[in-house]
Amino acid sequence: MNPSAELPNVDRWLLLIALVLIIIIAVKMIAFIVTLFLMSVILTMLALPALNWLKDRGLSHFQAVIIVTGIGILILLGFVFFTMLSFNALVSDIPRYQDDLNMRLRDITTLLNTYGISISRQQPSFNLGDIMSVGISSLMSAAEAMEFLFFVGVTTLFLLLDAPRIGRILQVRFGKDSETMRKLSCMIGYVIDFIVVRTETNFVHGLLFGGFLGIIGVHGAILWGVLTFLLGYIPFIGLIIAAIPAIFFAWLQYGLPGAFAVIAAVCVLNLLVENPIYSYLAARKFEMPALVIIISVIFWGWLLGLVGMLFSIPFTLLLLLLFEMMDELRWINMAMGVSHLFEDPKKGKPGCTGSEPE
DSSP, X not given: OOTXXXXXXXXXXXXXXXXXXXXXXXXXXXXXXXXXXXXXXXXXXXXXXXXXXXXXXXXXXHHHHHHHHHHHHHHHHXXXXXXXXXXXXXXXXXXXXXXXXXXXXXXXXHHHHHTTOOSOSSOOOOOXXXXXXXXXXXXXXXXXXXXXXXXXXXXXXXXXXXXXXXXXXXXXXXXXXXXXXXXXXXXXXXXXHHHHHHHHHHHHHXXXXXXXXXXXXXXXXXXXXXXXXXXXXXXXXHHHHHHHHHHHHHHHHHHHHHHHHHHHHHHHHIIIIIHHHHHHHHXXXXXXXXXXXXXXXXXXXXXXXXXXXXXXXXXXXXXXXXXXXXXXXHHHHHHXXXXXXXXXXXXXXXXXXXXXXX
């Protein structure tokens, strides 16, 4: 047998599958580093338009990077401050919430007894403090979170400082007007568009939802608004998960009428805030099949945890870009129905309608 002969197609596919599985396992083992780097890349792409805007007004690249970094730090500090303030207030009032919970459980037991249903001879008891401690322990500790954010910030800073050199290297490697550079610029534009519009939507949604909860007096309104802002990045299920704690505390304070009021507010906000934004995105030809989005959330959530779920769409866009730039894997985009994202609008086809960075 000629050793230079190509392997049969079946063997090549088996080797490819084995290689992919090895890569996935390796990424899982160093998930912290991979998540840190991917978040830094996305934040760098998100900061590029602001960076170019400042440079167009006469600032040097270094000055623009410092200003953008300073604004980002201020936003993060404000976000952390309000979140911790609301969280501490919530934790300090756990005994009162426990009394409200016991009262609601007694009401449920009494109601069931009137219909001849007896769930227990003894009053059911749930320790709200234990439940919250389990939820808190499943998340990153404050020290780990601050360490992660610190390294993300440092990596993003150096990526921003090195952005011009990286751009020149890519242009020399692939050619300034090459098809590869066009697709790269196209996908960066999509990532920027998605994060900007999603952030604007989440901010409006979180502000309105938190404001509504504050008006009706639900405890922890600021925290539930912040949670809505964060989990809104998770497609389909994020806003539902964010609404559950608010519905629970509304039920504790006001019973079923309070819970139904919050549920109604969630439905109204989804209709008024979510649908127009996604219609706007669809008008920009940013369309991905729902099945691809769901699988992306599951896959990135399993691989990188909560951060993977929050940034599942940007991470998927970067992966689709990798597929598109490799002839052997381009068929995957066609099979998933996302190849239109890379089509050249100059040829009368959709695609690349996002904000392309300079």
